[in-house]
Amino acid sequence: MMKHCGECITRLPIFNMLTDEQFESINYNRCKVKFRPGETIFKQGTAMTHVIIITEGLVKIYLEGTGSRNLILRMARPLTIIGGPGFFTDFKHHITSMAIEETSACFIDVQKMMELIKENKDFAIAMLKWVNIHTQNNYLKLVELTQKGMHGRIAGALIYLNNEVFSGKYGDIRIHRQDLADLTAMSKESAIRILKEFKDENLISVVGNTIIIHDLPRLNAINIKG
Amino acid sequence: MMKHCGECITRLPIFNMLTDEQFESINYNRCKVKFRPGETIFKQGTAMTHVIIITEGLVKIYLEGTGSRNLILRMARPLTIIGGPGFFTDFKHHITSMAIEETSACFIDVQKMMELIKENKDFAIAMLKWVNIHTQNNYLKLVELTQKGMHGRIAGALIYLNNEVFSGKYGDIRIHRQDLADLTAMSKESAIRILKEFKDENLISVVGNTIIIHDLPRLNAINIKG
DNA sequence: GATTTTTCTTGATAAAAATCAATAAAACTA
C-alpha cells in the first residue's frame, strides 16, 4: 500500500535509493496533472516550486530566446524528471516545457526534494549524476549547433527523434516544422527546404507532420560530415 | 598548521563546509603544477583522475569540435575549480583546458572528492549548486551563439572578457584573434573584421592583442540588440 | 459545412558569414 504510485515514481531509477519513509514523504502530497498539446507546464522565469515527472505523453523543453525565437533542448517522454538548473541556485525555471501530445505529469514539491537530497547521499549523488549527463548533452548541442551546417543539423535531429523520441512503441516521427526548426536553430523555411531535399533523395518520406526514415546510414553520414 | 594551503583550497567557498579532517584528506596528497601558455592541462576524452583548482594565471576551457574547430566555453581565473560533467558518470574529461597565461593549478584526487561528497551533504549540495550555475551559463551560451549575429556575439564576448576575465587587477583585455573567434563561434577572419569595425567606430581601441573598451554603453546596446 | 486561423510551401531576394588567397606583421628560434 505504500508504493501505490507505480506509474510514476517507483519506476524511476533515481528514486530507487529512497527508504519507504522518504519515498512516502514526496509521494504524500504530490499531484498528477493532465496537459493538452500546446499547454505550458513550466514557464521560463517563474518560481520553481515543483519539479515534475512525465508519466504519459510527450513534452518539449526549450529556451525562450530573443524575439520569440525558441531553442528546443530536448523532448521528454515518460519517465523523465523535468527540473532545471534553478535547484539550489535561484529556484527559478530556466526552461519552458510544453506538452506536445496529451501529457500527464506528477508534480513533486521542491522543498521535499531538497530535504531528501540533504538526508540521502545516494539520492544526492544520483541527482549530481543526472545533472552531469545533461551537461554532457548541452556540450554536444553547443558543438552541433555552432559547427555543423543545416543539412547535418536536420539529419542529427531526425536521428535523435527516431532513436530517442519516437522509438519502439511510439511509432513514426511526428513533429511540426517550427519545432524541427527550433530543434536545429534555423528558420522554419530552411528546415522545410532541407526536409524536402531529403525527401527528394529518398532518405525519408514525409506525409503531413509524419516523417519516416528510409536510409538511416546515409542520414548518419550526413549527420557526421556536417 | 592544518590549513597551510592558504593560496588554494581554503579561500574557495565550496570548501568552507568541510571539517578539518575532511579538508586534510584532500589537502594531503594534492600537488601543485605550473603550466606555460599553450600547455594543455586536461584533454577532452582522457580519464578524469583529478580536478584542479586554478591558483594563478588564466585558463581557457573549450570543447574540441569537428575538424579542429574549438568552442571556448569560458576562461577561468583563480580561484576556480575545473572539473566537468564526467563526475559520477563516465569519469572522463568532456572539456579541454589550456593555459593562456603562466598558470598554477592544484590537482585534487577525484576519488577523494567523491568520498567527501558522500560524507558531507553540504559539500554535495555545494557541488550541485555549482553544476547548476554552469548549466545556466550553458543555456545562455546556447541562445547567445544560435540567435545573435556576429556583432552582438563579439560585443558580448568583449563585455564578458572586460567584466569577468580582465577586470580589476588583471588590466586590459588580452586575447588572440583565434580565441575570440572560438569564443563567439565564428571564423577568425570574421572576428577580425568586426573588431576592426568596432575600432573604426571608436567603441574600442586595439593594439596587438590588447583591447580597451571605450564605449561600454554602446557595446552593451549592440550586445542586446543582437 | 463554411469560415477563420494556423501551418506549410515555394520562389525571389537580401543578408550574413565562411572560405580562399596573398600579404604583412609579430613572435619565436637558432
Next chain:
DNA sequence: TAGTTTTATTGATTTTTATCAAGAAAAATC
C-alpha cells in the same frame, strides 16, 4: 640578427542562411 614560424590582415568570392511575400493546404472553430 637572420631566418622561420605563427599570427594577423585584407580583398575578392562563394556559400550559407534568413527574410519577405504570396499562395496552398491543413486544422480548428463556429
